[in-house]
Amino acid sequence: xxxxxxxxxxxxxxxxxxxxxxxxxxxxxxxxxxxxxxxxxxxxxxxxxxxxxxxxxxxxxxxxxxxxxxxxxxxxxxxxxxxxxxxxxxxxxxxxxxxxxxxxxxxxxxxxxxxxxxxxxxxxxxxxxxxxxxxxxxxxxxxxxxxxxxxxxxxxxxxxxxxxxxxxxxxxxxxxxxxxxxxxxxxxxxxxxxxxxxxxxxxxxxxxxx
Amino acid sequence: xxxxxxxxxxxxxxxxxxxxxxxxxxxxxxxxxxxxxxxxxxxxxxxxxxxxxxxxxxxxxxxxxxxxxxxxxxxxxxxxxxxxxxxxxxxxxxxxxxxxxxxxxxxxxxxxxxxxxxxxxxxxxxxxxxxxxxxxxxxxxxxxxxxxxxxxxxxxxxxxxxxxxxxxxxxxxxxxxxxxxxxxxxxxxxxxxxxxxxxxxxxxxxxxxxxxxxxxxxxxxxxxxxxxx
Numbered sequence: 001x002x003x004x005x006x007x008x009x010x011x012x013x014x015x016x017x018x019x020x021x022x023x024x025x026x027x028x029x030x031x032x033x034x035x036x037x038x039x040x041x042x043x044x045x046x047x048x049x050x051x052x053x054x055x056x057x058x059x060x061x062x063x064x065x066x067x068x069x070x071x072x073x074x075x076x077x078x079x080x081x082x083x084x085x086x087x088x089x090x091x092x093x094x095x096x097x098x099x100x101x102x103x104x105x106x107x108x109x110x111x112x113x114x115x116x117x118x119x120x121x122x123x124x125x126x127x128x129x130x131x132x133x134x135x136x137x138x139x140x141x142x143x144x145x146x147x148x149x150x151x152x153x154x155x156x157x158x159x160x161x162x163x164x165x166x167x168x169x170x171x172x173x174x175x176x177x178x179x180x181x182x183x184x185x186x187x188x189x190x191x192x193x194x195x196x197x198x199x200x201x202x203x204x205x206x207x208x209x210x
Numbered sequence: 211x212x213x214x215x216x217x218x219x220x221x222x223x224x225x226x227x228x229x230x231x232x233x234x235x236x237x238x239x240x241x242x243x244x245x246x247x248x249x250x251x252x253x254x255x256x257x258x259x260x261x262x263x264x265x266x267x268x269x270x271x272x273x274x275x276x277x278x279x280x281x282x283x284x285x286x287x288x289x290x291x292x293x294x295x296x297x298x299x300x301x302x303x304x305x306x307x308x309x310x311x312x313x314x315x316x317x318x319x320x321x322x323x324x325x326x327x328x329x330x331x332x333x334x335x336x337x338x339x340x341x342x343x344x345x346x347x348x349x350x351x352x353x354x355x356x357x358x359x360x361x362x363x364x365x366x367x368x369x370x371x372x373x374x375x376x377x378x379x380x381x382x383x384x385x386x387x388x389x390x391x392x393x394x395x396x397x398x399x400x401x402x403x404x405x406x407x408x409x410x411x412x413x414x415x416x417x418x419x420x421x422x423x424x425x426x427x428x429x430x431x432x433x434x435x436x437x438x439x
Binding site: 038039042043044045079081119197198201202203205208 | 222225230266290291292294
């Protein structure tokens with residue numbers, strides 16, 4: 001019989017392998033996503049809307065918190081003002097009303113329809129890439145000209161297949177837990193480069209600035 | 211002479227009074243502050259204007275468009291991220307082939323800009339800085355020897371008799387010292403570098419105070435001092 005410690009070690013090793021793969025597969029897309037955050041806030045003061053189910057709902061809220069509060073709280077930056085962000089997973093009245101009256105597939109798309117404008121950015125999270133409510137919300141964002149980031153895993157599911165997101169961060173892993181860890185790493189990195197570009201004294205060299 | 215207005219900054223200290231809008235559009239006596247600056251330039255026969263925009267650039271472009279209603283022609287140099295004052299001027303470089311006026315979009319000083327240009331040419335300066343003896347506390351102090359600038363400080367007045375009023379003449383050659391997309395400030399990077407290299411930076415001395423909208427208190431003062439509706 002396997003020991004608990006062996007299972008834990010295997011879990012850590014699998015995580016390391018996934019992070020290693022991210023070095024080759026995800027750096028470009030995470031950079032693009034960070035620059036999309038910069039553009040959203042800098043150009044016209046837009047809002048970032050985030051959504052997902054279960055653990056991805058928690059991640060959606062986590063992203064909104066990094067943006068509104070701050071990632072670096074060590075006073076690295078002289079003037080890191082709050083950035084507009086809203087997780088679509090938190091208002092139980094809205095969620096239950098939409099789920100009850102229209103169906104669970106519409107819990108995010110209905111809110112995007114109500115709230116998002118072309119200057120905004122949406123971030124949809126689905127480890128399979130197949131969550132119907134995330135797909136519907138990305139579709140409505142596209143129809144309305146709202147820029148989008150999709151965060152997925154495995155083969156990226158329908159979100160990847162039908163190119164429903166302008167920027168796709170697909171974590172090269174099969175296990176849901178490890179995909180979610182990859183998502184956390186990805187959005188921390190996105191926020192990190194955004195804060196560095198907008199609020200540090202030195203700025204940051206990026207692909208788009210040669 | 212063409213002019214470049216710097217209007218790309220965040221306006222952190224003014225956020226509490228103009229929440230969510232660019233500070234340069236703060237309402238001063240019925241019009242955006244930046245419109246006062248544009249009208250000042252127009253009054254001095256400067257009608258070919260480039261506005262360097264960055265933070266909330268779309269709002270400023272939407273406000274002034276091509277400048278026709280104000281009798282001027284406006285082009286926009288759009289920064290896609292904070293570049294610092296010097297980086298922003300570098301980014302607008304393509305619009306300028308001759309000596310040009312640079313003016314902070316959050317400060318206002320009514321001086322003879324054409325005389326400033328003549329002074330710059332006569333001295334064969336690379337940069338000329340308008341230096342006022344009326345301290346206002348925003349621009350940083352300047353040390354001069356004769357008309358030549360010898361040092362800058364953003365920390366207190368010290369022994370200096372002049373403050374940077376946020377208005378300059380630049381020769382395009384001054385921008386060769388900045389790399390594209392580098393984040394650089396005038397006072398902390400470019401000017402000290404030029405002084406060390408022995409490049410000619412001159413001070414055009416005036417005894418007028420400037421008006422600025424950098425803080426809520428200064429904005430209130432600007433409202434009292436700028437032309438009414």
